[in-house]
């Protein structure tokens with residue numbers, strides 16, 4: 001891939017993302033008798049965080065209607081809230097789920113990667129990398145409660161979790177469908193998939209941009225369990241309860257041992273990956289493909 005575009009990569013946003021967002025996590029920690037304890041509900045506009053009834057567990061719900069596309073704002077809020085959970089030692093496990101009926105996440109926000117300028121593409125891609133790195137290397141136990149469609153970046157987000165529970169509804173599908181949009185899943189998307197379903201299945205799934213209905217997703221190992229739609233979250237919570245029985249220290253070191261080499265692949269060349277993305281996404285032919293895809297999505301209603 002030609003590396004032609006050279007862009008300044010803004011670091012302001014993601015080094016201290018909270019500096020550019022009004023932090024609406026009111027009541028996150030309140031001093032009680034000199035001890036900090038978690039209060040009932042926190043989070044931000046697009047990412048709600050609620051402690052579950054089981055001690056040590058939180059539910060993180062994405063609320064970015066209509067389709068939970070991964071806008072720059074949603075990505076930033078996700079990282080902020082995850083960091084808060086990581087820092088609050090009362091939490092050991094998190095369920096990730098969606099507030100948008102029938103949709104877990106539509107993946108990257110196409111309006112962030114279409115018709116913008118190179119500096120914006122760079123800032124956005126850095127946020128996507130950050131989301132992946134933070135989730136993939138999280139010390140917390142993460143369980144995805146996939147209660148709807150889960151294409152591309154939505155699928156990637158779920159693949160960073162330690163376990164995936166999906167609604168058994170044939171209307172929903174999950175997969176890395178990038179090639180259908182005329183774009184290429186980057187190597188770290190590919191690595192995450194290979195680590196989950198193996199090389200041969202990934203090769204086929206990535207080339208064909210396969211979106212697997214739940215039964216096939218279970219067969220190929222992309223999800224771990226299918227349950228009726230109204231039991232997705234409760235099942236995710238009961239899976240977490242089982243994982244909580246494992247001593248944290250041993251589990252965390254094991255997770256890190258399994259995942260760090262993959263994460264290092266990106267950590268070693270983050271800037272190069274951003275330059276690659278910007279130069280690829282700025283091509284006229286790629287912008288045309290994305291515009292046509294967006295237009296098709298928008299026409300569906302008409």
Ligand SMILES: CCCCCCC/C=C/C(=O)SCCNC(=O)CCNC(=O)[C@H](O)C(C)(C)COP(=O)(O)OP(=O)(O)OC[C@H]1O[C@@H](n2cnc3c(N)ncnc32)[C@H](O)[C@@H]1OP(=O)(O)O
Pocket residue numbers: 066067069103105106107108109110111149151152153154177178181183184185186276277280281294297298299300301
């Ligand atoms: C080296 C370079 C590498 C480049 C790598 C780039 C990696 C990219 C990863 C990605 O994630 S790209 C995004 C891929 N996502 C998709 O293909 C999903 C597209 N969306 C859908 O299939 C459907 O919307 C849905 C999620 C199945 C939901 O269907 P539903 O019928 O319920 O809703 P819609 O009417 O289709 O959509 C409502 C509304 O939302 C807009 N929209 C949908 N998806 C996106 C999106 N990803 N980004 C931005 N906007 C999206 C859609 O256009 C509709 O808008 P309006 O018509 O209401 O304006």
